[in-house]
Amino acid sequence: GLMGLVNLGWNLPPSNLTLDQALGHAGYETLLFGHQHEVKDVAQLGFHHLPDRSVGVRCGPVAAQVAEFLARRREERPFYARVGFGEVHRPYESYPADDPARVRVPPHLKDTPGARQDLAMFHGCIRTMDAAVGRILDALGSSGLAENTLVVFTTDHGIAFPRAKATLYDPGIRTTLLLRGPGIRPGQVASELISNVDVFPSLLDAAGAPVPGDLNGRSFWPLLTGRAYTPRDAIFAEKNTQPWDIKRCIRTARYKYIRNFNEGPLLSLPTDIESSLTRRDMGHDHLRPRPPVELYDLSADPNEQTNLAGRPDYASVEQDLSTQLQRLLEATHDPI
Structure with a gap:
């Protein structure tokens, strides 16, 4: 059925099994840091821990909170941490902008002074977010957990520019998906067609957790680990x-x-x-x-x-x- 975002008046039905719950059932300790908008009451998502929610959703404070958690981590129980940033949502004006003359204007946009200034500020926002991701990766390395941790970086939709976000053109539906971790062949770039619904079974597959039979998605974990994989036709x-x-x-x-x-x-x-x-x-x-x-x-x-x-x-x-x-x-x- 129709499912929107909670900030548009919708709420995730309690009967829907989430990735967070599935990994919790598989023995993982689950934590939520920062941004989410699937539900109005975050407790409904079923995380074991909800670190101080007053930190907000900006990447700097959220990354600091995650880094502190990793520095204190002593348990051997596997964990799943979902980290959500408000960046790179608009507005961009508060971030240090790049030089508008040096930005590359994507081909789906008109090359105008306004577009260049907008993109320059957007790049500054990306740079700020990138530094926050780096802080988390550094903390993961210092904790000694990096070699046994799967890191996934993804986005929910295309950039907030015309013919991208909120459209079905490629700049709107082509999202970032980067993975690093044990078993993944480093440096590979996959050109196969992958859907967002494939992320859920893929991460369960990677974690060795059972994959529910009623999921529409299919695991792309074999693609990343060099095993037999049949790509989607569409x-x-x-x-x-x-x-x-x-x-x-x-x-x-x-x-x-x-x-x-x-x-x-x-x-x-x-x-x-x-x-x-x-x-x-x-x-x-x-x-x-x-x-x-x-x-x-x-x-x-x-x-x-x-x-x-x-x-x-x-x-x-x-x-x-x-x-x-x-x-x-x-x-x-x-x-x-």
């Missing part, structure tokens, strides 16, 4: 956070098919992006009507600029992807 994505901008999509290695369920502008910008310097300089082209279907050939058009939906020479591709998407909606009882 991944699926959805947007639900604005009732006037409901979307679903399927993405293969070559094609992207997006189905828009509402009429409206091509881009419906979240409020943090709407008030940004990038938005100030981008004009109004994004306000033209959105099509009901979008189809992109990612090999020829990686920035998703030319909509091929409705073209006779792509009719079979469009029909095939539409059928696959419809089957998924029915299989998952999608309320749309």
Whole structure:
């Protein structure tokens, strides 16, 4: 069914098994540091320990709290620590900015003074967050736990810029996923299609914990450890956070098919992006009507600029992807 963020009025159903609970059942001591927005009452998540929540969600204080925990760690019981940072959410103005003239403007954005200044501040925010991650890794090394600890760094969506966050274009659904730990071949870059739903079973697999049979995801742990792995043919994505901008999509290695369920502008910008310097300089082209279907050939058009939906020479591709998407909606009882 439809599931939104708790800060938009939704709450994770108590019957849903979380990764935190599954690892707790497998014998791990579980802790939550910093940011979460799955539930209104954090106790519902089932962590064994909730270190001082008054620290907030900014990366500096949260990293210091995690480093202190690692320095004091003496127990041999395995632990799972979820660490959530408020960074790199907007606003960016309080972080030391890079030189706007030296930033690289992503191809999905217009190269304007506002976009450059926005990106320069964004880079400063990233640098601050990166230092906080470094502090945690240093503390892990000093504690002697690094060689036996799996570290996962990931994000929940693309950057808070137009055609990224809150869209189903690649800059919105392509998220960071870095892993370091025992058994992982260092330095490898995987190009296989992986979905967020794959993270849950993969981490249970890595921990030697049982993987529930009703999960939609599949473990990519074999891919990282050199064992046999069958990659996905396609991944699926959805947007639900604005009732006037409901979307679903399927993405293969070559094609992207997006189905828009509402009429409206091509881009419906979240409020943090709407008030940004990038938005100030981008004009109004994004306000033209959105099509009901979008189809992109990612090999020829990686920035998703030319909509091929409705073209006779792509009719079979469009029909095939539409059928696959419809089957998924029915299989998952999608309320749309």
